[in-house]
Amino acid sequence: MEREAAEPGYWDDHQTAQRKMQQLGRLKDTVTLWRDLESRSQNLVELTELALAENDPSLQAQLESEGEELTQTLAREEINLTLSGPYDDRSAIVTIIAGAGGTDAQNWAEMLMSMYVQWAETGKRPCDVMDLSYGEEAGLRGATLEVGGPHAFGYLIAEQGVHRLVRLSPYDPNNLRQTSFARVDILPTSEDDPEVEIRSEDIKMDTFRSSGPGGQNVQKVASAVRLTHVPTGIVVSCQNERSQHQNREYAIRILKARLLARQAEEKAKEVEGMRGERKAAEWGSQIRSYVLHPYKSVKDHRTNLQSTNPDAVLAGDIDRFIEAFLMSKVGQ
Numbered sequence: 001m002e003r004e005a006a007e008p009g010y011w012d013d014h015q016t017a018q019r020k021m022q023q024l025g026r027l028k029d030t031v032t033l034w035r036d037l038e039s040r041s042q043n044l045v046e047l048t049e050l051a052l053a054e055n056d057p058s059l060q061a062q063l064e065s066e067g068e069e070l071t072q073t074l075a076r077e078e079i080n081l082t083l084s085g086p087y088d089d090r091s092a093i094v095t096i097i098a099g100a101g102g103t104d105a106q107n108w109a110e111m112l113m114s115m116y117v118q119w120a121e122t123g124k125r126p127c128d129v130m131d132l133s134y135g136e137e138a139g140l141r142g143a144t145l146e147v148g149g150p151h152a153f154g155y156l157i158a159e160q161g162v163h164r165l166v167r168l169s170p171y172d173p174n175n176l177r178q179t180s181f182a183r184v185d186i187l188p189t190s191e192d193d194p195e196v197e198i199r200s201e202d203i204k205m206d207t208f209r210s211s212g213p214g215g216q217n218v219q220k221v222a223s224a225v226r227l228t229h230v231p232t233g234i235v236v237s238c239q240n241e242r243s244q245h246q247n248r249e250y251a252i253r254i255l256k257a258r259l260l261a262r263q264a265e266e267k268a269k270e271v272e273g274m275r276g277e278r279k280a281a282e283w284g285s286q287i288r289s290y291v292l293h294p295y296k297s298v299k300d301h302r303t304n305l306q307s308t309n310p311d312a313v314l315a316g317d318i319d320r321f322i323e324a325f326l327m328s329k330v331g332q
Contacts, residue, residue: 088154106139118316125149126183
């Protein structure tokens with residue numbers, strides 16, 4: 001790839017060249033990482049031999065510390081080896097849609113959005129809120145995020161599906177137990193993919209005033225944008241930014257991602273690793289249940305992995321669930 005980059009005319013197609021250079025950069029990072037792991041493994045072997053020969057407690061403590069750190073790094077890279085799909089290394093567009101459960105479901109959608117934002121922050125991943133659609137009383141009817149960082153789509157595709165919450169409703173005057181649902185859709189960004197072409201004449205744009213909590217209009221100017229892709233009928237709206245230009249830019253990015261998914265789905269009825277089966281956000285279709293009452297538990301129904309600390313999970317501690325799902329797909 002480096003020889004190819006040095007050839008005359010390589011940068012004539014700037015978008016293609018830039019995409020290849022990004023791929024080259026990722027490959028170099030991977031090679032550097034595994035060479036470092038090889039070196040650390042060899043150092044650990046030498047340290048083990050020294051600790052056994054000298055019976056030095058301080059060396060044994062160092063050996064345990066470095067061994068644990070190396071084990072964790074290898075476990076993480078084992079997960080990364082499963083992420084070899086054509087879109088796994090791309091950023092992810094995360095869409096959360098409130099399902100059955102009324103105001104409780106809209107509040108649940110907002111809680112899920114917070115969970116993914118905190119997951120991104122903990123992993124030092126860039127995370128942009130692209131669109132928010134507020135509920136009438138509280139919470140969100142829907143939200144769209146863009147999450148970046150290494151293998152963002154490859155990891156977050158594990159979150160695709162319906163998420164179920166059981167708790168005592170803060171919106172019920174009798175404080176009764178309520179079950180709420182929200183659906184999470186995960187798409188890879190198009191990243192100027194040449195197979196996704198949007199012609200200006202194929203887009204119909206409408207503008208409207210952004211709304212806030214309770215359905216109130218929060219702006220006097222029509223900065224919110226709704227795009228309709230006429231050939232496919234796909235509709236995308238964005239109202240999170242004050243600038244109409246910024247909202248349109250975000251809407252275009254979401255539209256490109258949806259067109260990329262549509263094209264893949266047209267090539268095959270089911271494209272493995274591209275987009276999971278979409279189910280209605282209702283009873284019996286959930287991939288994961290979060291129970292806050294009468295006991296505390298989070299259970300992934302695909303892997304049977306369970307946690308008794310839903311507060312930590314809702315604060316973004318979802319790596320165990322993601323990794324368990326990815327490892328369960330190895331060999332399938």
